[in-house]
Amino acid sequence: MNPIDLLLEPLAYDFFVRALVASALVGVACAVVGSFVVLKGMSFIGDAVSHAAFPGIVLAYMLGLPIILGGAVAAIGTALGIGVLTRRSGLRADSIIGVLFAGMFALGVALFSSIPNYVGDLFSFLFGDVLGISVSDMVALIVLVVALLLVIRALWKELLFATFDPLGAGAAGLPVRRLDDLLLILIAVTIVISLQAVGIVLVVAMITTPAATAQLLVKRFGQMIGVAALIGVTAAVAGLYLSYALDLASGAAIVLFETALFLVVLLVTSLRGRRTA
Amino acid sequence: MRLGIKRSVWTAVGAALASLVLVAGCNGSAASPSPSESSEAAADYTVIATTSVFADLAQLALGNNVTIETIVPAGVDVHTFEPSPADAQKLAGADLIVMNGLGLDEWALSLLEAAGKSEEDVLELAEGIDESNAWVYLEGEEHDEEEGEEHSEEEGEEHGHGGTDPHIWLDPKGAAIYVNRIAARVAAELPERAAAIESARDAGLAEIAALDEELRVGFAAIDASTRKIVTFHDAFGYFARAYEIEIVGVAVEAPGQEPSAKEIAALIDAIKAAGVTSVFSEAQFPSKVLDQVAAETGATVLENLYSDALGDAPANSYLGAMRANASAILASFK
Amino acid sequence: MNERVAPSVLEGRTPSSHPGGRAVTISNITAGYGERAAISDITLELAQGSLTAIFGPNGGGKSTLLKCIAGLMRPWAGTIEVLGAPVGVHAARVAYVPQAEQVDWSFPIAVDEVVAMGRTPRIGPLGRAGAADRAAVAEALERVDMADLASRQIGELSGGQRRRVFIARALAADPEIYLLDEPVTGVDPVTQEKIMNILDAEAARGRTVVATTHDLACAAQRFHDVVALAGRVVAHGPAQLVLDREVLEKTYGGHLVPLADGGVVLLDDPHHSHGSHEGHE
Numbered sequence: 009m010n011p012i013d014l015l016l017e018p019l020a021y022d023f024f025v026r027a028l029v030a031s032a033l034v035g036v037a038c039a040v041v042g043s044f045v046v047l048k049g050m051s052f053i054g055d056a057v058s059h060a061a062f063p064g065i066v067l068a069y070m071l072g073l074p075i076i077l078g079g080a081v082a083a084i085g086t087a088l089g090i091g092v093l094t095r096r097s098g099l100r101a102d103s104i105i106g107v108l109f110a111g112m113f114a115l116g117v118a119l120f121s122s123i124p125n126y127v128g129d130l131f132s133f134l135f136g137d138v139l140g141i142s143v144s145d146m147v148a149l150i151v152l153v154v155a156l157l158l159v160i161r162a163l164w165k166e167l168l169f170a171t172f173d174p175l176g177a178g179a180a181g182l183p184v185r186r187l188d189d190l191l192l193i194l195i196a197v198t199i200v201i202s203l204q205a206v207g208i209v210l211v212v213a214m215i216t217t218p219a220a221t222a223q224l225l226v227k228r229f230g231q232m233i234g235v236a237a238l239i240g241v242t243a244a245v246a247g248l249y250l251s252y253a254l255d256l257a258s259g260a261a262i263v264l265f266e267t268a269l270f271l272v273v274l275l276v277t278s279l280r281g282r283r284t285a
Numbered sequence: 286m287r288l289g290i291k292r293s294v295w296t297a298v299g300a301a302l303a304s305l306v307l308v309a310g311c312n313g314s315a316a317s318p319s320p321s322e323s324s325e326a327a328a329d330y331t332v333i334a335t336t337s338v339f340a341d342l343a344q345l346a347l348g349n350n351v352t353i354e355t356i357v358p359a360g361v362d363v364h365t366f367e368p369s370p371a372d373a374q375k376l377a378g379a380d381l382i383v384m385n386g387l388g389l390d391e392w393a394l395s396l397l398e399a400a401g402k403s404e405e406d407v408l409e410l411a412e413g414i415d416e417s418n419a420w421v422y423l424e425g426e427e428h429d430e431e432e433g434e435e436h437s438e439e440e441g442e443e444h445g446h447g448g449t450d451p452h453i454w455l456d457p458k459g460a461a462i463y464v465n466r467i468a469a470r471v472a473a474e475l476p477e478r479a480a481a482i483e484s485a486r487d488a489g490l491a492e493i494a495a496l497d498e499e500l501r502v503g504f505a506a507i508d509a510s511t512r513k514i515v516t517f518h519d520a521f522g523y524f525a526r527a528y529e530i531e532i533v534g535v536a537v538e539a540p541g542q543e544p545s546a547k548e549i550a551a552l553i554d555a556i557k558a559a560g561v562t563s564v565f566s567e568a569q570f571p572s573k574v575l576d577q578v579a580a581e582t583g584a585t586v587l588e589n590l591y592s593d594a595l596g597d598a599p600a601n602s603y604l605g606a607m608r609a610n611a612s613a614i615l616a617s618f619k
Numbered sequence: 620m621n622e623r624v625a626p627s628v629l630e631g632r633t634p635s636s637h638p639g640g641r642a643v644t645i646s647n648i649t650a651g652y653g654e655r656a657a658i659s660d661i662t663l664e665l666a667q668g669s670l671t672a673i674f675g676p677n678g679g680g681k682s683t684l685l686k687c688i689a690g691l692m693r694p695w696a697g698t699i700e701v702l703g704a705p706v707g708v709h710a711a712r713v714a715y716v717p718q719a720e721q722v723d724w725s726f727p728i729a730v731d732e733v734v735a736m737g738r739t740p741r742i743g744p745l746g747r748a749g750a751a752d753r754a755a756v757a758e759a760l761e762r763v764d765m766a767d768l769a770s771r772q773i774g775e776l777s778g779g780q781r782r783r784v785f786i787a788r789a790l791a792a793d794p795e796i797y798l799l800d801e802p803v804t805g806v807d808p809v810t811q812e813k814i815m816n817i818l819d820a821e822a823a824r825g826r827t828v829v830a831t832t833h834d835l836a837c838a839a840q841r842f843h844d845v846v847a848l849a850g851r852v853v854a855h856g857p858a859q860l861v862l863d864r865e866v867l868e869k870t871y872g873g874h875l876v877p878l879a880d881g882g883v884v885l886l887d888d889p890h891h892s893h894g895s896h897e898g899h900e
Contacts, residue, residue, distance in 0.1 A: 021550050023577045047726055132573065139549055140573030142580070162745045169736045172728060175717050176785075179689040180740045180792065181710025227772035228729040252546040 018252045026146050027138045028248055031262060033153040034138075034205040035214065035240030039222075040160055041198045042215035043233045044191055046223065047171050052102055053090065053192075054212035056109035058199045060086035062116030062208055065133050070123065075133070080200045086112055087192035095185075136207035136259035138248075145204065152201050156194060167191055168229060205244075206259035217266040218243065224270075224277045239269065330475060332467075333379035335390040336363050337595040339410065341603040342460060343383055345492065346467040348485030350478050354379075356393070359601075363593040368392050376400035381474070383467060386411040387451030389593070408470050410463045411453055452592060456523035457497035460603060464489050496604055497527075500611050504528035511618045515556055515584070516565040520592035524610075533559040544574060556582045563587060563617035585617040640703070642667040642796055642827035643688055648697030650680075650687050656695070657683040659851055665829060667795075670822035672838035672858070673831045675848040675870050681831035682718075682800055684848065688829070689715040689798050702795060711740035714789035716799040724774040730784050731769040734759055737791035759790035762817060779810035786814055790821075797821060799830040803837055815841045835862070 018024040045051055061079040068078025086108055093104045132140070141149075160167070169177040170187040178184045195215075202211045222235035247262030254261075330351040334340040340355040347353070356375065357366050376382060376393075377400040384393045386409035397403060453459035468486035472479040504512065505528075513531040514521070525532050533555055544552075556564065556578070566575050566588045579586040589596070590613065591606035600606040643665040651657040658680035665671055673681050686692040687699060690706040690713075702709045714737065737759070738752040760766045763783040768776070773784065782802065789797055797818070803811040815837070818828050822843070832838050838845050839858050847853035847861060847870040854861045854870075868875055876884045 018546065018550065021553060022581045023549060023553075023574075024546060026577075027546070047723070049723065137573050139544070139546055140575075140577050142573070142577060165736070165739045165742070165748075166744055168732075169739050172726065172733075173717075173722055173736070175691060175721060176715060176736070176788070177739075178691055179710065179713065179715030179717075179798070180737075181690075181707065181713075182740065223727050227727050227770070229727055229732055232727050248546065252550070255545045255547045258546055 014253070015249070018249065023139055023141075024248070024252065026141050026143065027258065028245060030138050030141050030146050030149050031205050031244035031248055031258070032241045033149055034202045035218070035242075035244035035262070036237045037153045037156055037198050037240075038202055038211070038214040039218035039236035039240030040157065040233055041195055042217075042219040043222070043229070043236050044167060044171055045195060045215055046219040047168075047229070048191070050101060050105070051212070051216040051220075052105050052109075053087070053195060054199065054215040056090070056105045056112075057083050057087050057196050058203065058208045058211045059109050059116075060112035061196075061200055061203060062113055062133070063119055064116075065203075066116050066119040066123075070119065076200060079133070079203060080197065082112065083196035083200045084193055087196040088189055091185075091189055091192050132207070133203055134207050134209055135257065136203070136205050136210065138205040138258055141204060149201055149204070152197070156198060156201075159194065163187070163190070164233075206262060210259050210263045213263040213266060214240065217263070217270050221266070221270045221273050224273050239266065243269065330380045330471075331378055332381045332383055332471065333376060334383040335385065335393050336593060337601075338454060338593065338603060338606075339383050339385065339463070341595060342454065342463050343467050345489030345603065346464040346486050347471055347482055348488070350481050350485060351380075351471060351475075357594065359595065359597075361594070363390060366392070368396055370399065372396060373399035376402060379406065381471065382407045384409055385451055385453075387449055387453075389451040408467065410466060411451055414453060414459075414462060450520070450522045452520040453523060454603070455521060455592060455607075456527040457493050457500070457607065458527065459523060461490055461493050464493065492604060496607055500528055500607070503611060503615055504530065507615065507618050510560065511562065513559055513561045514563040514565055514614070515552070515559075515561050521565060521590075530614075531559075533561050549574060549578060553578055553582055556584055563614060565590060587613055587617055589613070640667055641665065641700075642669070642702060643829070644700040645684075645688070646698050646700075648687060648694035648699060650683055650692055650694040652683075657850065658687075658848070661697070661848075661852055663846065663852060663855060665827060667827050668822060668825045669844055670818060670828045670842050671830070671844040671846060672842035673829065673846045673848050674833060674835060674838045675853075676872070677833070679849045679870070681833075681848055685715075685798050685800050685829065685831055689713065691715070709795075711792075712795045714792045714794035714797050716785050716789050716797070716802060718800050718804075722773075724781070726773075728773055729769070730765060730771050730773060730776070731756055731760065733773060733784050734787045734791050737788035741792065755791045755793060756787075759787040762790055763787040764813060779806040782806050783810060783813065786817060790817070794826070796827045797829065799828070801832060802830050803832065803834060811837070838862075 019028075042054070045054060061083040064078035064080070064082025064085075065075050066078075067082075068075050071078075090101065090104055090108060093099070093108075094101045097104065166177075166182055166187055167190070169180070170182055170184045171191065174184045174188075177187075198215070199211050202214060205211075206214055218236040218239035219232065221239055222232045226232050226235055243262050243266040247265045248258055250256060250265065251258040251261035331354060332340075332343050332347070332351055333354045333356060334343055335355075336357045337355050337359055340353050343353050354375070356368070356372050357363055373396045376396055379400075379402070382393065382397075382402065384390045384407060389411075394404075394407070397407070454463055464486060468482050472482045475482070509529070509531075512529065513533050514525065515533050516525075522532070524530070555561075561582075562584050564575060564579060564584045564586045566572055566586050572586075572588065575586050578584070590610050591600050595601050595603070595606050596609075598605070600609040641664050643663070645661055645663040648661050649656050649659045657678070661680075661684065673684060675681055683692060687694050688701065688706070690701075690710055699706045702712060734756045735748065735752070738748060738755060742748055742752060757766070760769055763786055765780065765783055765787060768780065773781065776784065782805075786799075786802065789799075799818075802814055802818070806814070818830065819841070822828050830842070839862050842858055844856060845858045845861050846855045847866050849870045849872070854866045878884055
């Protein structure tokens with residue numbers, strides 16, 4: 009079978025095309041937001057907020073409410089809570105994040121175990137279910153990702169300034185605390201909409217890895233966002249095709265591709281660095 | 286005097302804990318009446334079945350001549366049911382424990398000791414049910430050759446089929462065998478009620494026979510070329526065989542985990558190739574994926590089939606559930 | 620109440636008068652960290668177009684005072700007016716140059732991207748950078764002599780170059796008031812010279828420049844006015860008038876060592892080292 013056929017064959021299936029679109033969008037959104045997360049030095053937060061969404065999801069399920077809504081409320085609440093507690097308590101952000109992370113997830117597990125039945129749909133939130141995405145899910149995803157990217161495009165220089173140099177930004181009159189909260193909300197929203205694609209366990213990789221890889225390649229923040237987004241899309245497409253060809257779980261394939269790419273880039277750039285040194 | 290208060294609080298807590306332990310310990314070792322004793326107090330004969338299906342079959346077999354109870358509550362999945370100490374206590378009050386066997390509800394056996402019962406108190410409906418292989422339906426038999434995979438042990442699943450499908454009752458002829466067995470056992474233990482039991486049994490068997498005929502006619506009316514289904518869980522193997530429904534099953538590596546893109550593509554291909562219009566879902570297979578498969582192939586996903594447990598009215602009896610299944614399946618054939 | 624040295628010494632010492640009104644008016648402010656006040660009951664006026672150095676010992680409250688003016692700290696008591704309005708109202712017209720250590724130097728940001736941040740308040744949310752903004756950034760880079768390093772990642776810069784980048788960011792913002800925290804501390808003499816020339820030029824244009832420093836020589840030689848700060852205002856006025864021995868004694872206390880010829884030597888505070896300021900004094 010020639011390469012063109014290999015590429016075209018899966019496209020005959022509607023579910024695969026939808027999965028491609030959804031994963032690519034998620035890849036872009038995560039990579040763009042991830043650039044700010046890496047700038048903040050809070051990659052841990054991606055993991056924490058994604059796990060924090062779990063009790064919201066379970067509770068929504070138990071109450072018969074839309075699962076995404078429950079996840080979003082829990083994720084956004086936790087993200088903002090991280091901001092508030094970090095400012096108020098004087099503890100370092102990573103301590104706060106660690107505490108909330110574990111506590112929220114444990115709450116989710118406790119709630120989950122109280123449901124007497126087996127709940128496959130909830131399970132899919134742990135590892136993603138992009139192959140089951142419906143047309144309406146995909147449309148909602150497109151709308152949300154576009155909205156997210158528009159917000160970032162509109163305010164990115166404010167977000168950059170406030171994240172890179174909060175003191176200088178505050179002195180210049182920027183509402184640093186509100187921008188901080190906005191960024192946390194954007195992170196939470198991105199994570200929640202990405203849960204469908206890769207699930208709670210792996211979404212942190214989609215946020216951190218493309219940005220980290222981009223950081224190895226370019227020196228300018230503007231370029232970094234672009235490169236990260238490109239990596240996000242490429243990994244999504246490549247990962248899905250790999251999952252198809254090799255019969256792997258799709259979410260894991262995407263993340264493995266991103267990780268492998270990171271390691272390759274790391275190797276190449278460090279070798280190059282040694283030669284020029 | 287802060288210390289003083291603290292000490293008395295701890296003492297109270299300790300006393301409370303100690304008394305809880307004592308009470309719990311006492312309950313666990315309550316003696317239960319043996320079957321022979323209770324035949325004297327005939328009105329109290331209690332049959333406890335593992336699931337609602339077997340409880341209802343016991344009802345068909347025994348009528349109102351005994352008390353019948355269930356362990357697994359309505360709406361709870363038998364496969365992932367985890368019995369609690371309260372369930373053991375419940376069993377302690379049973380004169381007869383009815384279970385299926387063949388891996389469906391092995392957890393009942395593990396409760397026997399805690400309930401103060403022995404294997405003699407248990408009627409295993411599927412035990413030795415067939416020495417001639419008429420009732421052996423192996424999993425993985427009808428699956429596509431290229432997949433050829435046996436179901437692997439599913440995570441958290443207590444099923445452990447080990448090769449033989451235990452859902453014998455989903456063929457009314459199998460249910461009839463179960464009814465006969467239950468009636469025979471109880472009649473033997475309650476000879477003074479044997480006559481009443483036998484007439485209840487006969488009525489039950491008649492209803493089952495009527496059901497069987499009804500379904501046979503209904504399915505025969507469907508053209509053989511459209512009488513096909515896709516199923517993952519082999520619960521309906523016997524059912525399909527009874528009414529000559531072809532199973533075009535596609536093996537999924539590990540049901541309950543996320544199916545790969547290739548597995549889904551293969552499933553779609555199989556459905557289209559075979560012209561199947563009915564897909565049986567199961568709790569462990571992500572229903573979202575199945576919905577998309579159905580949308581892409583035009584097939585109907587049947588989500589609410591009753592296999593291991595009964596549901597709400599009218600499916601709150603064996604006969605009702607079977608009829609509900611049948612009408613849903615018939616409607617999905619296009 | 621400002622504590623004054625012997626009236627004879629300070630007679631006639633008012634802050635240098637410059638055209639224009641008051642850029643910064645501070646009335647009886649007290650501020651600090653935790654429970655400790657770093658500055659108490661400070662009253663001060665800085666005229667527009669003035670070039671003022673705030674000097675004093677570590678812990679004397681220089682950074683604290685600057686941060687209060689910049690709106691980064693809220694005084695516990697008293698009021699501050701900047702350009703005629705409470706602090707924060709005209710924040711876009713004030714540029715604050717911090718001690719540069721509080722930034723992640725390893726982050727992939729280029730020199731010109733950092734300088735461009737200075738234009739952010741001017742461009743406003745939802746706006747995009749235009750030709751005027753790009754010109755301002757280019758000009759700022761020229762003035763600090765960093766134009767050819769515009770695409771360099773900030774981590775690759777020397778200490779002096781980093782400082783210049785943040786100065787350029789302030790220049791690009793084209794503010795009316797510059798607040799600089801130890802701008803010439805910890806950098807090489809060449810960079811110091813460049814920075815002071817820029818500050819001179821800005822003051823000459825009518826901008827108000829306020830800088831903290833612990834370099835007395837620099838304060839004396841390069842600034843028009845000085846404020847001696849030791850938790851309170853010891854003196855405020857033209858450098859050549861204020862910097863006499865009595866003021867120094869009152870400001871630095873026991874850190875002065877008398878010399879045989881009647882002069883004094885100021886001992887550097889042993890807790891203070893160049894380039895590694897704590898967040899508070």
